[in-house]
Amino acid sequence: xxxxxxxxxxxxxxxxxxxxxxxxxxxxxxxxxxxxxxxxxxxxxxxxxxxxxxxxxxxxxxxxxxxxxxxxxxxxxxxxxxxxxxxxxxxxxxxxxxxxxxxxxxxxxxxxxxxxxxxxxxxxxxxxxxxxxxxxxxxxxxxxxxxxxxxxxxxxxxxxxxxxxxxxxxxxxxxxxxxxxxxxxxxxxxxxxxxxxxxxxxxxxxxxxxxxxxxxxxxxxxxxxxxxxxxxxxxxxxxxxxxxxxxxxxxxxxxxxxxxxxxxxxxxxxxxxxxxxxxxxxxxxxxxxxxxxx
Amino acid sequence: xxxxxxxxxxxxxxxxxxxxxxxxxxxxxxxxxxxxxxxxxxxxxxxxxxxxxxxxxxxxxxxxxxxxxxxxxxxxxxxxxxxxxxxxxxxxxxxxxxxxxxxxxxxxxxxxxxxxxxxxxxxxxxxxxxxxxxxxxxxxxxxxxxxxxxxxxxxxxxxxxxxxxxxxxxxxxxxxxxxxxxxxxxxxxxxxxxxxxxxxxxxxxxxxxxxxxxxxxxxxxxxxxxxxxxxxxxxxxxxxxxxxxxxxxxxxxxxxxxxxxxxxxxxxxxxxxxxxxxxxxxxxxxxxxxxxxxxxxxxxxxxxxxxxxxxxxxxxxxxxxxxxxxxxxxxxxxxxxxxxxxxxxxxxxxxxxxxxxxxxxxxxxxxxxxxxxxxxxxxxxxxxxxxxxxxxxxxxxxxxxxxxxxxxxxxxxxxxxxxxxxxxxxxxxxxxxxxxxxxxxxxxxxxxxxxxxxxxxxxxxxxxxxxxxxxxxxxxxxxxxxxxxxxxxxxxxxxxxxxxxxxxxxxxxxxxxxxxxxxxxxxxxxxxxxxxxxxxx
Numbered sequence: 001x002x003x004x005x006x007x008x009x010x011x012x013x014x015x016x017x018x019x020x021x022x023x024x025x026x027x028x029x030x031x032x033x034x035x036x037x038x039x040x041x042x043x044x045x046x047x048x049x050x051x052x053x054x055x056x057x058x059x060x061x062x063x064x065x066x067x068x069x070x071x072x073x074x075x076x077x078x079x080x081x082x083x084x085x086x087x088x089x090x091x092x093x094x095x096x097x098x099x100x101x102x103x104x105x106x107x108x109x110x111x112x113x114x115x116x117x118x119x120x121x122x123x124x125x126x127x128x129x130x131x132x133x134x135x136x137x138x139x140x141x142x143x144x145x146x147x148x149x150x151x152x153x154x155x156x157x158x159x160x161x162x163x164x165x166x167x168x169x170x171x172x173x174x175x176x177x178x179x180x181x182x183x184x185x186x187x188x189x190x191x192x193x194x195x196x197x198x199x200x201x202x203x204x205x206x207x208x209x210x211x212x213x214x215x216x217x218x219x220x221x222x223x224x225x226x227x228x229x230x231x232x233x234x235x236x237x238x239x240x241x242x243x244x245x246x247x248x249x250x251x252x253x254x255x256x257x258x259x260x261x262x263x264x265x266x267x268x269x270x271x272x273x274x275x276x277x278x279x280x281x282x283x284x285x286x287x288x289x290x291x292x293x294x
Numbered sequence: 295x296x297x298x299x300x301x302x303x304x305x306x307x308x309x310x311x312x313x314x315x316x317x318x319x320x321x322x323x324x325x326x327x328x329x330x331x332x333x334x335x336x337x338x339x340x341x342x343x344x345x346x347x348x349x350x351x352x353x354x355x356x357x358x359x360x361x362x363x364x365x366x367x368x369x370x371x372x373x374x375x376x377x378x379x380x381x382x383x384x385x386x387x388x389x390x391x392x393x394x395x396x397x398x399x400x401x402x403x404x405x406x407x408x409x410x411x412x413x414x415x416x417x418x419x420x421x422x423x424x425x426x427x428x429x430x431x432x433x434x435x436x437x438x439x440x441x442x443x444x445x446x447x448x449x450x451x452x453x454x455x456x457x458x459x460x461x462x463x464x465x466x467x468x469x470x471x472x473x474x475x476x477x478x479x480x481x482x483x484x485x486x487x488x489x490x491x492x493x494x495x496x497x498x499x500x501x502x503x504x505x506x507x508x509x510x511x512x513x514x515x516x517x518x519x520x521x522x523x524x525x526x527x528x529x530x531x532x533x534x535x536x537x538x539x540x541x542x543x544x545x546x547x548x549x550x551x552x553x554x555x556x557x558x559x560x561x562x563x564x565x566x567x568x569x570x571x572x573x574x575x576x577x578x579x580x581x582x583x584x585x586x587x588x589x590x591x592x593x594x595x596x597x598x599x600x601x602x603x604x605x606x607x608x609x610x611x612x613x614x615x616x617x618x619x620x621x622x623x624x625x626x627x628x629x630x631x632x633x634x635x636x637x638x639x640x641x642x643x644x645x646x647x648x649x650x651x652x653x654x655x656x657x658x659x660x661x662x663x664x665x666x667x668x669x670x671x672x673x674x675x676x677x678x679x680x681x682x683x684x685x686x687x688x689x690x691x692x693x694x695x696x697x698x699x700x701x702x703x704x705x706x707x708x709x710x711x712x713x714x715x716x717x718x719x720x721x722x723x724x725x726x727x728x729x730x731x732x733x734x735x736x737x738x739x740x741x742x743x744x745x746x747x748x749x750x751x752x753x754x755x756x757x758x759x760x761x762x763x764x765x766x767x768x769x770x771x772x773x774x775x776x777x778x779x780x781x782x783x784x785x786x787x788x789x790x791x792x793x794x795x796x797x798x799x800x801x802x803x804x805x806x807x808x809x810x811x812x813x814x815x816x817x818x819x820x821x822x823x824x825x826x827x828x829x830x831x
Contacts, residue, residue: 046520074519077798078429078510085428085599100800142703149798174703177785180523187525191336193700292799294612 036066036241036249039083040092041076043150044183044203048266053092055263056256060090063252066241075180076149080104089237090249095120095151095229095283099293102233102277110231110277111250114269116202118279120229122152122160123204124222125189126196133221135164141195143168144177146185151229151283152200153182159286160224183207190218200229202268228279232272304761304830311767315642318635322707333701340697343527353529356517357536362579364513365540367431368503369576371438372496378443382408383450389480390472405451412444413816416502417692417780418809420509421797426600431586434511438502442495449491453484493548500540501690508692508783515693522696530697534689541688609803616804623807626792630811633778633788636706637819640713640778641771647714648721653751655679655722656729664734665750666741679722686719695781709786713774721770728762729755761830768823775819779812789815 038060040053053070061068071088073079076097082088084104093101102108126132132141138161145168146153161168168176177194179185182203189197190213201223207213232253237245253272256264264270287293322328384390386408388401420437427433462479470478507516514533521529551565580586590596609615616622653659660676662668695712702708737754745753782790789808796804 045524074507074510074516075798077800078424080800081425082429086595087428104800147798148795174705177699177704184523184525188700191339191525191700193333193336294801 034067034241036060036064036068036089036237037071037087038068038090038092039071039073039079039088041079041094041097041147041149042073043076043094043147043153043181043200046072052263052266055260059256059260059263060249060252063255064245064248066245066249076147080149083108083233083235086235086240089235089241091233091235093231093233094149095227095231095280096155096287096292097149097151098231098233099280099284099287100149102280103293105235107236108233109246110233110275110280111246112232112253112272113228113230113275113279114267115271115273116269117228117230117275118273119226120152121201121226122157122198122224123201123220124157124196124198124224125186125204125218125220127189127192128215128217128219130195132196135161135166135222138166138196139171140173142173142177144179144185144188144194144197146178146182146197146199147180148178150182150200151227152202153185153198154178155283155287155290155292156224156227157198158290162290183212186213186218190214192217206268227282228275231275231280304764307826307829308760308764311764314638315645318638318642321632321635322639322705328702328705328707336700340527340700343531346528347531347535348526348528349532353532357514357533360512360514360517360533361536361540364500364503364515364537365572366576366579367434367438367506367511367513368496368499369572370431370435370580371503372442372492372499373573373576374435374439375442375446375495375499376492378439379446379450382443383447383454384476386447386451387454389454389476401451401455405448408444408447408451409817409820410444412441412448413776413813413820414441414809415776415780416441417505417508417783418812420506420511424509424511425603427591427596428599429510430591431511431580431584432588432591433509434503434506434513435580437506438499442499442502446488446492446495450484450488453487454480457483490548490552493544493551497541497544497548500544501537501688504537505690505692505780515690518693519696525700534693538684538688542684603802606800606802607806609806612803615806616801617807617810622804626789626804626807626811629789629792629808630815632706633782633790633812634775634815636710636788637713637771637775637778639706639710640717640774641767643710643714644718644721644770645767647718648725651679651682652722652725652729653755655683655726657726658730658734659755664729664737664741664755665747666738667747680726683719683722683726686715687717687723688719689716691716691777692780692784695784695786699785704785704787704791706787709778709781709788709790712781712786713777717770717774721766724766725759725763728759728766732758764830765827768827772816772819772823775816 038053038057040049042049050070050072053072057068057070060066071082073082076094077100079088079091079093080097080101083091083101091101098110102110124135124138126138126141130141132138145157148154158168166172173195177188179188179197182199185197185199186204186207188194204213204220208215234246234249237249254274257271261270284293382404386401386404388397391397391400416437419440420434423433423437457480461483462475465475465479504513504515504518507513507519514537518530518533521527521533547568605611609617616626654672654675656664657676658664660672662672691712694715695709698708698712698715702711732755736758737750740750740754778788779790779793782788782792783794785791789812793805793808793812796802796808
């Protein structure tokens, strides 16, 4: 009983000191507040993403003199929420998540993209021996999208499926699965867990060139028309970090080149080019049609 | 006469429950289509990896780091839960109230609060906190603290209310104040009971803390998720072994606390040292290493987000909130129905698995002391089944679901299986202990009188333990109901799956609608289970 009481008193004391500590931390930790935080949707291998984003954080820090840090996120919507709350200043979004984020923060701006993002496509894949040659053949097959918030792994493919007369919730074998990432999608099809799936063509290409996928088991059978996708979107940073911060960051990103090849490689590009909010109107339109954005 | 009625009441209830379970099974079309094309191959890969965990230094370091965070959050969450449960429990027990009316008001009001706190699963709390406070460690800690305080507070209140009144009366007669009767009359009497329950809950808190990663709060669950994304099952098992080891450690610790009669002062100190070290270590880690600021949660900025978030949930920002749309209600109710079936299927499967394995898993049956006969294999069987129980319960439902979804197609079956896999181990442990603690005399008598094994089973063991089994099964069903939403997050069907979708698409009013359905379902399950448990008592 004695030990029980002592324990209880210590616990209360700890709680009280805990609160006291917070007071002082609140005042002295202004340094913490000023870190420029960047994020990326976790749409591919997390370890690789961390590596390249850390590199990009260092690069932006060097170019702009800001203190830059990469903050990993577990899922797409977590990044959008963090962006909305101003916890992330610069984010690598997909088309749909970018639209969601800019709807929440109207002053936010899409500033840069890869050349390939102007003409992005998704590729539908299936097990080689499943005899699937066209979207229509998918009827009755088990199917996996990527993340439900993904543009190339869900939104646009769903749009093109509907155009081909396939309603995902009704025409597949069971309801469609949401794998969560592009890498996982081809791995699940390769392992046989699902007969077919859809993913970003960029990720598919790099999986092939890195020999990460066994082409005797999986094949691509359809590539979608082009649409706009990924982009760097910047939050309202000039208030907190000083006027001109947005321009400085944008310039730094647009100036990336062969010197930064190591981490640009992981984005499957050799440079970033300008973009603007209007480029993503179509995606917003499709998202509204599908009831994803209301 | 009443006795006969009692027996029949139990029989009736048992038959009813079996019937409901069979009905729930009929909602799945049982054929090979349930499994993915090469689901069996994937299953084999997962099972093979079980024996070949990745023991490279890199993975082990990651595992160690993330298990520390998991334990830290669990300890911090539990400590807050204890403080909350202590005060809420006292008020909910009504022992401090002067008048009878005051007692009823105080106890029903605070019991209401407690049951609301525990009705919502910790992961859903976590998500609510992350949405309002951002990704702060306190989101995880509070998310753990609230439902755990709800559970602990209720148990504490029940224990306090059931305390024998004689010592209290004599304290009062001796002129003790209200607080003195509490401190010297009530608390010493409930200490042992609450202590062992707290230890059990701490074990659960570790698992809950592990899955907090799912809303973006670190810990070992995040690593498991990453490895599962890469389909690196051998890494997954390394992390799971860490989790299992933690659960075993806590088991040992709790056994030590309950069974050691701490006579020596050194032992007393040791008993007190572990929790003190854990507590101070955890809070120091959170405050100084993670630099989490508690008061900053209540900044004006956050207040704005909270306001925005709740007006979103209330549908103020949508032209047509989901809860005003008839079609949305139809869909939500359909999912509610599915979720209910999932929970029944889950508890049914785990109960059946438990019944098959529980006898050899009881120590007094395995070593032959209860039935006075022994086989060479019974000790071996005991060991194997107990290990299976540990695996089963140490791994959280959500993580079972993440693996099962690779083998079975999305729907309510994988969800039910994940829930069943986790609860089967818990039920098995509880029920095996019931047999171990049951009155041995009637059974030994039967055995001496020459009863055969099956006769011992039907006339000796089962009648004495079945009521308790039934009440454990009903109790776990309540817990399963609460967890159905969580397995849905990873594609295992029901309300949870739609909940996750609505979260991703920021459809706040439909989240509210799904939460409403979920809470009503949990309350109905609680009421049914409580009624049924009273009936079998």
